[in-house]
Amino acid sequence: MVKRMVRDTSNKLLGIARDADPRWIAGLVCLLAALPIFIRNDYHLSVMILCLIDASLAVTWNLMVGYTGILSFGHQAFYGLGAYLSGLLAIKLNISPWLGLPLGGCFAALLSLGIGLPCLRLRIAPYVAIATLAFSEIMLVISRNWVSLTRGEMGLSGIPPLSDLSLFGSVKIPFSTGARIPYYYCILIIFLITMMSVYFILRSKMGLALKSVRENQDAAASLGVNVTQAKLTAFLVSSFFAGVVGSFYAHYVSVLAPGAVFGVGKMVEIVAITLVGGIGTFFGPVAGTFALVVGLEMLRGLEGYRLMVYGAALVAITLLMPNGLLTGLKTVYHRYVRTSKQSLSRT
Amino acid sequence: MDYFPILMEQVINGLVLGSMYALVASGLTLIWGTMKMLNFAHGELYMLGGFGLYFGLVQFHLPIWLVVPVVLFLIFVLAFFIEKGLLSPLVGKPGWEVNAVVITLGLGIFAQNLAFILWGGDFLNVPYVAEGAIHFSVIHLAWHRVYILALAVVVLIIFWQIMKRTRFGLAMRATAFDHETATLMGIPHRRVYSVTFGLSASLAALAGMALAPIFSVNPWMGMGPLVKGFIVVILGGLGSFLGAILGGFIVGISESLSVLFFPSGWKDLASFILLIIILVVKPSGLLGRKEW
Numbered sequence: 001m002v003k004r005m006v007r008d009t010s011n012k013l014l015g016i017a018r019d020a021d022p023r024w025i026a027g028l029v030c031l032l033a034a035l036p037i038f039i040r041n042d043y044h045l046s047v048m049i050l051c052l053i054d055a056s057l058a059v060t061w062n063l064m065v066g067y068t069g070i071l072s073f074g075h076q077a078f079y080g081l082g083a084y085l086s087g088l089l090a091i092k093l094n095i096s097p098w099l100g101l102p103l104g105g106c107f108a109a110l111l112s113l114g115i116g117l118p119c120l121r122l123r124i125a126p127y128v129a130i131a132t133l134a135f136s137e138i139m140l141v142i143s144r145n146w147v148s149l150t151r152g153e154m155g156l157s158g159i160p161p162l163s164d165l166s167l168f169g170s171v172k173i174p175f176s177t178g179a180r181i182p183y184y185y186c187i188l189i190i191f192l193i194t195m196m197s198v199y200f201i202l203r204s205k206m207g208l209a210l211k212s213v214r215e216n217q218d219a220a221a222s223l224g225v226n227v228t229q230a231k232l233t234a235f236l237v238s239s240f241f242a243g244v245v246g247s248f249y250a251h252y253v254s255v256l257a258p259g260a261v262f263g264v265g266k267m268v269e270i271v272a273i274t275l276v277g278g279i280g281t282f283f284g285p286v287a288g289t290f291a292l293v294v295g296l297e298m299l300r301g302l303e304g305y306r307l308m309v310y311g312a313a314l315v316a317i318t319l320l321m322p323n324g325l326l327t328g329l330k331t332v333y334h335r336y337v338r339t340s341k342q343s344l345s346r347t
Numbered sequence: 348m349d350y351f352p353i354l355m356e357q358v359i360n361g362l363v364l365g366s367m368y369a370l371v372a373s374g375l376t377l378i379w380g381t382m383k384m385l386n387f388a389h390g391e392l393y394m395l396g397g398f399g400l401y402f403g404l405v406q407f408h409l410p411i412w413l414v415v416p417v418v419l420f421l422i423f424v425l426a427f428f429i430e431k432g433l434l435s436p437l438v439g440k441p442g443w444e445v446n447a448v449v450i451t452l453g454l455g456i457f458a459q460n461l462a463f464i465l466w467g468g469d470f471l472n473v474p475y476v477a478e479g480a481i482h483f484s485v486i487h488l489a490w491h492r493v494y495i496l497a498l499a500v501v502v503l504i505i506f507w508q509i510m511k512r513t514r515f516g517l518a519m520r521a522t523a524f525d526h527e528t529a530t531l532m533g534i535p536h537r538r539v540y541s542v543t544f545g546l547s548a549s550l551a552a553l554a555g556m557a558l559a560p561i562f563s564v565n566p567w568m569g570m571g572p573l574v575k576g577f578i579v580v581i582l583g584g585l586g587s588f589l590g591a592i593l594g595g596f597i598v599g600i601s602e603s604l605s606v607l608f609f610p611s612g613w614k615d616l617a618s619f620i621l622l623i624i625i626l627v628v629k630p631s632g633l634l635g636r637k638e639w
Contacts, residue, residue: 071444118627125444126385130581131626134619137574141619145612264570268452275449279442308460314453315433318446322437 024283025199029192036181045180049252051293052187056194056245058273058285060238063198066280067207068234069214071125073267074115074132075242077139078108080261082243083250084143084150087159090251097162097251101190101244108243109236116235120228123217133267140262155257162186162251183252190248194241199282201237210234276317278324287326355486357603363492365599366499370554371572372579372591373503374547380523380586381543382438384447389551389576390569391458395422396552397559397568398466401473411476415556419549426548429454430541438540439526455569462566470563495557502553503592506546510588519543523586578622584635593633597621 032052039045061075082104089095089103115135122128143150150156162183164174174182201207209230212220221227250256259265269292277288295313299306321328371393378386396418403414433454437446477490510516518539521529526536554572562568579598583590598618605617625632 065445115623118623121630122626124585126379126585127581127626127630127632129385130577131623133574134578134622138616138619141613141616145610264574268456272449272452275445279445304460304464306460308457308464311453311455311457311460315450315457318450318453319433319436322440322442322446 022199025192025195028283028286029188029195032188032191033185036184042180045184047293047297049180049184049187051289052184052191053245053249054269054273054293055286055289056187056191057242057270058277058289059191059194059198060241061270062274062279062285063201063210064234064238066274066284067202067214068210068231069125070119070231070234071129072132073129073271074134074136075238075270076262076264076266077115077132077136078112078239078242079246079249079266080136080139080143080256080258081108081111082246083256083261084156084246085243086247087156087250087256088149090160091156091158097160097247100251101247104247104250105240105242105244108246109240112235112239113232116232116239119235120231133264136262136267137264140258143258143262150256150258153258155255157255159250159254159256161254187245187248187252190241190244194245197237197241201233202282206230206233272314276314276325278326278328281324281326284324284326288324291325352486353607354604356488357607358600359486359488359496360492361600361603362596363496363599364603365596366496366503367554367558367595368572368575368579368599369503369592369595370499370550370557371576372583372595373506373588374550375576375580376583376586376588376591377519377543377547377550379580380588381519381526382434382447382540384434384438384443384451385577386544386547387448387451387573388454388458389451389547390571390573391455391462392422392426392548392551392569393555393572394462394564394566394569395425395458396555397473397564398462399552400556400559401471401564404473405471415553418556419552422552423545423549427541427545430544434544435537435540459566459569466566468566470565472563473559475560491560498553498557502550506550507588515539515542575618578618581632582618582622582625584632587632587634590632590634597633 032048035048036045039048057075057079061072064070064072064075085107086097086100086104089100090097095103115132119128119131122131144152146152147154201210209220209225210233212223212225213227213230217227220230246261249261273288273292274285275288276292277286278284292310296306296310299309302309317325317328323331371389374392375386375389378384378389399418399421400414403409403418404411433450434447437443437450440446475489475491476494480487480489481493482488510519518529518534519542521532521534522536522539529539530536551572555569558572575598579594580591581594582598583592583594598621601617601621602614605614609616
């Protein structure tokens with residue numbers, strides 16, 4: 001009993017052992033990699049691409065909010081910054097989109113310091129939430145009004161697609177605008193790198209520091225955790241990946257409008273996905289993405305009623321499963337298994 | 348050319364806008380103070396106020412003195428039952444900070460799209476309450492704006508006095524301070540939550556009604572004021588009623604003054620930059636208690 005308690009506590013603090021098994025990540029990625037075999041339809045594949053974009057954003061948002069406790073509502077700003085930078089570099093300076101992906105990420109990470117540093121002093125969650133929201137609104141206003149650079153509301157169009165890759169000099173992978181499968185694998189790789197980075201951060205000493213900051217900043221600092229460093233790491237890492245994903249998005253859709261990337265709508269999506277899936281759990285954001293994005297697509301038949309049902313579903317899920325879908329389903333599963341075991345032992 | 352009249356007009360427009368921000372923000376700050384939640388559906392209550400005024404005045408041709416109290420009462424009742432039915436099962440439970448965000452976001456999306464389905468996405472115009480303008484030598488002011496400024500000031504003063512002097516205000520402040528101790532003193536804190544939520548909703552609806560003739564009515568009209576309201580709340584200090592009022596006027600005036608110097612597309616930048624500066628200089632907000 002005591003042994004189990006100790007094990008549970010150490011699991012809770014040290015690792016994410018029960019929550020994030022690398023085998024699960026591998027299994028998930030294998031499943032996703034095999035998906036194009038079953039999905040022949042271009043439309044369904046593009047839904048999957050959007051899913052992976054949102055999943056990557058939600059996973060990094062979860063690192064910041066769920067594990068570090070920095071309630072940021074400005075994640076879409078970094079996504080948009082990466083998208084705009086990479087798009088503009090490719091259009092104006094003719095820089096390869098492949099270089100644009102990491103550059104977009106670095107740019108987003110750099111600018112995240114602009115809001116990350118003022119937020120360091122803020123303790124109480126709503127202050128950080130509104131400050132980051134204000135930051136992303138500033139980006140929205142700039143991208144709308146700096147017409148000579150971003151073309152404002154007319155949208156930045158004509159962003160070149162990712163350039164063709166040739167592997168080992170022989171196999172050529174074409175990335176034309178119509179080709180869905182290469183893009184799908186590209187975002188899958190980005191998603192995998194994101195998941196693995198978050199996984200390794202959480203497993204390391206830094207992950208422990210992040211979680212201790214979430215639980216109690218003063219206690220963490222008194223135990224020698226560098227709170228500033230921990231918070232900045234969470235900010236930099238998550239905004240870097242948001243920027244990379246944004247760059248990918250820019251080259252994938254080839255048109256950027258300020259509202260589509262910087263808008264509050266994107267924030268709502270990320271927040272809803274993570275919270276529905278289960279905040280602070282490793283696979284929660286992924287589960288949330290597939291539930292909400294695929295669910296929303298399945299509701300297309302409802303036309304005008306679609307978003308209304310979506311809103312109602314958010315309310316219902318929160319009321320019925322306050323700890324998120326994944327935990328909720330797990331509880332239901334355990335209850336079911338336990339009751340069936342009990343009934344077995346009784347008979 | 349003489350800039351003085353334009354400057355004065357902009358300052359007064361700023362006061363009018365600021366009084367509306369103050370109404371929206373004081374509702375948000377009341378909810379934060381008692382229930383410790385950020386209400387992302389606040390903008391939709393504002394929107395419902397706007398639609399209420401539109402239906403009362405334009406569709407049913409009712410007199411304004413009847414429409415305003417009826418709409419306020421209906422929205423109070425609606426919000427009261429939303430709190431009872433949807434929020435109170437979760438208030439104070441673990442994970443409330445984040446659950447409050449999703450549930451109100453969901454409510455907001457639901458309300459926006461319900462309004463879109465029921466009433467369409469057109470921009471509906473509502474007539475001014477009063478035509479004409481007053482003239483002070485060179486300054487011209489629309490009567491409508493003067494009325495809503497006066498209305499907001501009166502309502503905010505009444506609210507402030509309610510909080511300060513009545514038994515309910517005392518109960519609300521006690522609950523905000525420490526709801527467990529308040530319960531021990533015999534205050535039904537659940538009831539306080541519901542009533543506070545209803546009152547804050549009526550404040551938002553009042554702002555929606557006042558601004559409906561100036562900006563038009565549509566299902567998405569609440570999103571702008573919501574973001575502004577949050578900014579004002581943080582600027583003034585979360586949970587501080589006077590801070591929300593002060594912040595509202597500051598944001599309103601700085602916005603309308605910035606139009607004089609910059610193209611109007613950039614005017615939203617003023618409040619955001621103001622907010623970031625305040626958070627760097629005085630993180631607790633202008634009048635906030637030191638709970639950050």
